[in-house]
Amino acid sequence: MTNLNRIRVVVMGGARVGKSAVTVRYLTKRYIGEYSSSTDFLYRHCVTFDSATTEVEILDTSKCAAMGCLDEHLRWGEAFVVVYSVCDALSFHDARDLLDKVAALKLPGYCTTLLLGNKRDLDHSRQVGVDAGQELSLQFGCQFYEVSAAEHWAGVSLAFQSLLREARSLQLLR
Ligand code: GDP
Numbered sequence: 756m757t758n759l760n761r762i763r764v765v766v767m768g769g770a771r772v773g774k775s776a777v778t779v780r781y782l783t784k785r786y787i788g789e790y791s792s793s794t795d796f797l798y799r800h801c802v803t804f805d806s807a808t809t810e811v812e813i814l815d816t817s818k819c820a821a822m823g824c825l826d827e828h829l830r831w832g833e834a835f836v837v838v839y840s841v842c843d844a845l846s847f848h849d850a851r852d853l854l855d856k857v858a859a860l861k862l863p864g865y866c867t868t869l870l871l872g873n874k875r876d877l878d879h880s881r882q883v884g885v886d887a888g889q890e891l892s893l894q895f896g897c898q899f900y901e902v903s904a905a906e907h908w909a910g911v912s913l914a915f916q917s918l919l920r921e922a923r924s925l926q927l928l929r
Pocket residue numbers: 768769770771772773774775776777787788789790791792873874875876877902903904905906
C-alpha cells in the first residue's frame with residue numbers, strides 16, 4: 756500500500772559553503788556554478804522508499820538565517836542538512852553552532868540531522884580534516900558525509916537519501 760507523507764528538510768550553513776549547489780545537485784543532478792543567494796528557496800519533490808511515497812520539501816536557506824529566521828526554520832523543519840566547506844574553518848564553527856541550536860530546539864526522535872562537508876574537490880586548500888567532521892557528527896549523533904557538489908552527483912544524492920530514509924523511519928515510529 757502507498758502512503759503519502761511529508762518530510763520538511765532545511766539546508767543551512769555559513770555563506771557560500773555550497774548550500775544551493777548541493778540542493779540543486781541532489782534535485783536535478785546538475786551543477787551550475789553560480790546560484791542566487793538573495794532569498795530562501797523552497798523545493799518540492801517526491802521520493803519512494805519501500806513502496807511508500809513521501810513528499811519532500813527542501814528549504815535552501817540564504818541570508819535569512821543572519822536576519823533572525825533561524826528559529827523559524829528550526830521549528831518548521833524535521834530534517835536538517837548542516838553544510839560546511841572543508842576549505843573554510845569558520846564555516847565548520849558555524850556548523851557546530853547550528854548543530855547546537857538544532858539539539859537545543861528539537862526533541863530527540865523528532866528530527867534527523869546530516870552534517871555535510873562540501874567542496875572536497877578543493878583538497879589542496881583543505882582547512883577541516885575528515886576526522887574533525889566525523890568527530891563532530893559523533894558528538895551530535897548525526898550522519899556525516901564529505902561531498903563535492905561540483906564533481907559528483909552520487910555522493911550528494913547518497914547523503915540526502917540517507918537522511919530522508921532516517922527521517923521516514925522516525926515518522927513510522929511515531
Ligand atoms: P551557498 O551560499 O551556501 O548557497 O553557496 P553556493 O551554492 O551559492 O556556492 C557558493 C560558491 O561555491 C559558488 O561559486 C559555487 O559554485 C561554489 N561551490 C559550491 N559547491 C562547490 C564544490 O563542491 N566545489 C567547488 N570547488 N566549488 C563549489
